[in-house]
Amino acid sequence: MNRALDFVRDRSGFEMILIGLSAVYLFLFAGAPFVFNVLMSFQKVDLFNIASIDRPFVGFANYQKILANPDFWLIVRNTVVFVALSSVCQLAGGFALALFFMQDFAGASWLRGLFLAAWITPGYAIGQVWKWMLAGDTGIANYFLRSLHIIDGPVYWLSDPSLALLTITFVNVWLGIPFYLLLISVGLSAIPRDLYEAAELDGANAVQRFCGITLPLMRDTLLALVALGAILTLQQFDLIAALTAGGPVNSSNVAQFWSWQLSFQSYQIGLGSAVSVLMLLVVVVIASIYVAATRSERAA
């Protein structure tokens, strides 16, 4: 008994318990579902055999079906555009706003806090509100653009196949900017003020200070943010469900929504799982770029 107590009191035993708890948690809530998902992607799964693990194996047939689907490359292209464009615009917008709010003016900090209101609103609700505003015939967006004589006739933001994806990306950018703004602000405030003062004394102008001090010191933060933001965008589901449901005809469909459609609309859960496994590979690539980049930073 004493020995067991000693083992816990002893630092290494305590640490092992802590690690063990985390490991059990990770296994139960991340590892096991992951293995289950990969397993399903090699099986024929429908709604009625979902509860048992003993399902017919089909090898790579699910993956072959996904790759052979006539919409596969369209959805890949849409996903790349959605994630890349969202990340770039969110980063640029968030950075610009963060720099703006670093300026010393009245109400700067609480105004910055207000931006978070958008980010904590449920995505589906936001999608519905934007759907009303962007409605082609009755939406307020077209009303304003028309009043300002920017457009002549209504623009069909959501039902024009050439615009739907861009519209969803725009709303996603709007939704993601506060997240970038907040985390970049944290990074910016960690940069010692005296560096800027010293640079100013040496005659460096604002652009030089930005390129010479801010950017290099923010590198880690920005890389982490872009990786995180890209992953969050890859998870973005509510907005798409609320705005276009991937339509018209997949013109705004992206991988995560397609995976859901396959699993829960046409009940081909094996195919849906295969799409999510393919997406996971992409996430692993994004994450490893991030890890490699931050490692080289530390080594340098």
Add this chain to the structure above:
Amino acid sequence: MRKLVLAAAAAVALSGGAQADPITLSVWGIDNQTGSGNPGYTQIMVDEWNAKHDDVKLEYRFVAFDDANNDFARAIATNSGPDIFMINTTDTQFYAARDVLVDLTDRIAASSVIKPSDIFPGYLAAITYNDRIWEVPKAADTIALYYNPDMFKAAGLDPDKPPRSWQELHDYAKALTKPDQGVFGIAFSAKNGQEGPWQWLPFVRMTGEDWTNVDTDGARRALTLWKTFVDEGLASKEVLVQAQSDAADMFRAGKAAMVLQGNWDLPNMEGLPFKYRLALLPPEKEGGLQVSAAGNFTYGINKQSAHPDEAFKFIEYVYSQQDRNWNEFGLLPAYAFEAKDPKWPDAYKVFTEQLKFGRVLGPSPRWNDVSIALQTAIQSALSGQSDVDSALKRAAAEIETIKNEQ
């Protein structure tokens, strides 16, 4: 919980107790008290039943429309499902083919309440699979043409003479469209969901063709008609993302002069600044084949239920109440009936007539997949991503694959 109650009931029975505990059955459905169009029908029936019966008690659980199939199937897979569940007429064969329901054929044959010969043929086809009957219709829905008589008059059209053919439907829509006022001649739903095929398939069927093969001239004419509405600006391009309720909202707001919409929306058509009128969907040629949609829900009994007989009694009870459907719920029964002193008498006349030509979606155990193929065809043609012919050829090929797989 059910098992506990059952065990308790058995214990009481064994000990010779005089008063047996009631059996509890669970009922899952998509009716709730809050949403528009869902007047809490099944909930009301359950409450009525519970007020009248002490030996069998029912518990009702609301399941969201979009999640219904997922919830039911998961519950069945884990043996935790309800005794009775509400099944969409589009999914009746899906469940029957999976062998998860109690075969009701013999019970219905012995029933003094439910007579299959009374049920409209479309509904009977939906609940029949391999010559056996698996569900019982709860109510019936169909769609007709709502129109705004004031706009008819303003456009020089006679409100007493609604369109009688597709050509007239097109001409009327054209006359009623007022681009400068943002008014469209006609509104409908071509959404990528069940609503698209639900509204479009009647047009295909009016040509004598059907979903089983859409690579036909009839299907091409039906899709071309819809495409013309959009291309000529007689209907909004938003039909691609509009639900039926959105299209009806445009009609109510005076932004569309005609709309394809169902009987369930009647309660929302009251108190408008104009007095709506209703007409049957026009056939392709005047006097030609008439078809409309037919839908709503059915009840099925879970094969895992311990009390199928009691469950069937509840289904019989609801069935016997269908003559209340119209006046209390704005729904029709799935058999020919005459309402006494009907509410909305004009609408009643049109919808009971329209339902005679109602045909359900499918029926097919894989209707969901067929529906997606049709949605894609409608959407790609209407959005101009593909021409009518190739959109339908692709859908026909997909449907052929689905038919061969099942």
